[in-house]
Amino acid sequence: MSDSFEEPLFPAGTHTLLTHGGVLRSPHMETSEAIYMTSGYVYRSAEEAESAFTNDGSRFVYSRYANPTVQMFEDRLRLLEGAEACRSTASGMAAVFAAIFCSLKAGDRVVASRALFGSCLYIIAQILPRYGIETEMVDGRDIEKWRAALSRPAKVVFCETPSNPTMEIVDLKAVAELTHAAGGILVVDNIFATPVLQKPLALGADVVVYSGTKHIDGQGRSLGGAVLGSAAFIKDHLAPFLKHTGPALSPFNAWIQLKGLETLPLRVERQCRTAEEVATFLSAHGKIERTIYPGLASHPQHDLAKRQMRLGGTMVAFDVAGGKAGAFRFLNALRLVLISNNLGDSKSLTTHPATTTHQRLSPAERQTAGIADSLVRLSIGLEDSADIVSDLETALAAV
Numbered sequence: 312m313s314d315s316f317e318e319p320l321f322p323a324g325t326h327t328l329l330t331h332g333g334v335l336r337s338p339h340m341e342t343s344e345a346i347y348m349t350s351g352y353v354y355r356s357a358e359e360a361e362s363a364f365t366n367d368g369s370r371f372v373y374s375r376y377a378n379p380t381v382q383m384f385e386d387r388l389r390l391l392e393g394a395e396a397c398r399s400t401a402s403g404m405a406a407v408f409a410a411i412f413c414s415l416k417a418g419d420r421v422v423a424s425r426a427l428f429g430s431c432l433y434i435i436a437q438i439l440p441r442y443g444i445e446t447e448m449v450d451g452r453d454i455e456k457w458r459a460a461l462s463r464p465a466k467v468v469f470c471e472t473p474s475n476p477t478m479e480i481v482d483l484k485a486v487a488e489l490t491h492a493a494g495g496i497l498v499v500d501n502i503f504a505t506p507v508l509q510k511p512l513a514l515g516a517d518v519v520v521y522s523g524t525k526h527i528d529g530q531g532r533s534l535g536g537a538v539l540g541s542a543a544f545i546k547d548h549l550a551p552f553l554k555h556t557g558p559a560l561s562p563f564n565a566w567i568q569l570k571g572l573e574t575l576p577l578r579v580e581r582q583c584r585t586a587e588e589v590a591t592f593l594s595a596h597g598k599i600e601r602t603i604y605p606g607l608a609s610h611p612q613h614d615l616a617k618r619q620m621r622l623g624g625t626m627v628a629f630d631v632a633g634g635k636a637g638a639f640r641f642l643n644a645l646r647l648v649l650i651s652n653n654l655g656d657s658k659s660l661t662t663h664p665a666t667t668t669h670q671r672l673s674p675a676e677r678q679t680a681g682i683a684d685s686l687v688r689l690s691i692g693l694e695d696s697a698d699i700v701s702d703l704e705t706a707l708a709a710v
């Protein structure tokens with residue numbers, strides 16, 4: 312399956328820049344990057360302090376603005392993404408909110424795909440309208456719906472692809488063209504695809520957001536987020552918004568995620584290979600009614616996924632026979648795979664979206680979103696694929 316995706320898997324130099332990119336070595340000449348656990352910085356004289364505040368950006372003055380460990384993380388991620396600039400945040404949601412909100416004002420219009428992570432949906436549907444920002448949501452799979460919504464001016468367009476949990480794919484190249492014709496910028500939540508599987512900026516998007524909490528940390532230890540885009544967008548809109556509202560990433564969490572970047576492509580590739588095996592196993596199983604995985608030919612947008620992603624991803628979703636009762640019996644019979652709503656961890660994690668992450672939606676909204684009571688979402692970890700498959704097989708026998 313994987314050989315039908317774009318080759319080579321990772322461009323030459325990817326692993327090297329992820330181990331060496333962005334290093335700020337101290338006078339102690341440490342091998343591994345240092346954790347600068349400091350909120351402030353000292354000046355040798357009052358004149359030096361004065362000049363630090365007039366020459367904005369020339370040196371570190373306060374860790375809400377910038378910090379050496381945080382800067383190493385931002386630089387390394389920026390090199391991987393191929394972006395002009397990057398700023399990190401305390402969580403993925405801080406990154407999503409800042410990326411969408413920092414350039415908006417009352418009277419502006421926002422268009423977004425409907426299949427979104429719960430908190431992203433809350434920002435678009437609940438928060439923005441309170442500030443006089445008009446929002447419209449469309450079926451992200453249907454380019455004609457995008458075309459209709461973007462026949463009027465829009466300032467910001469937001470989408471998530473693949474989406475959580477039903478793995479809908481948005482055609483980033485086509486939506487970027489429509490966004491620019493409508494006078495806006497396209498902001499992409501690239502969290503499910505990770506920075507190694509999909510390059511939204513190369514497809515025409517203007518801004519990319521990540522939750523470092525997920526695959527970038529990769530071992531479920533810390534919260535974090537990042538926004539990447541043009542130098543002008545970051546300087547004119549995002550940086551002042553973050554500086555003055557303050558959702559700064561802790562240097563310690565930045566260090567964890569900086570070190571996470573070193574192994575990101577190795578982990579994600581392995582998780583994708585296992586995900587393919589698991590999806591193939593599930594799609595042939597009698598107690599599975601539907602398997603959703605962008606890397607399977609049965610995915611309704613498999614061709615588009617192949618065009619814009621390097622592999623099918625680390626997430627698999629499926630409908631278990633027997634509705635909610637069947638799904639719960641399956642989850643409760645798992646021994647290796649853990650029940651948890653997090654994702655992108657080294658441990659395989661599974662969740663029942665209808666009663667957890669998407670519980671706040673009405674039954675009608677869940678139906679529109681394709682989130683049935685039988686749906687289970689599985690985030691593939693780093694365990695042996697045979698052990699994951701065997702655990703799923705045993706648990707399905709209990710259904």
Ligand SMILES: *Cc1c(COP(=O)(O)O)cnc(C)c1O
Pocket residue numbers: 402403404405407428431471475500502503522523524525534535536
């Ligand atoms: C987890 C997630 C977020 C939010 O990230 P946090 O680090 O939890 O704040 C946003 N979008 C998607 C698709 C996610 O999976």
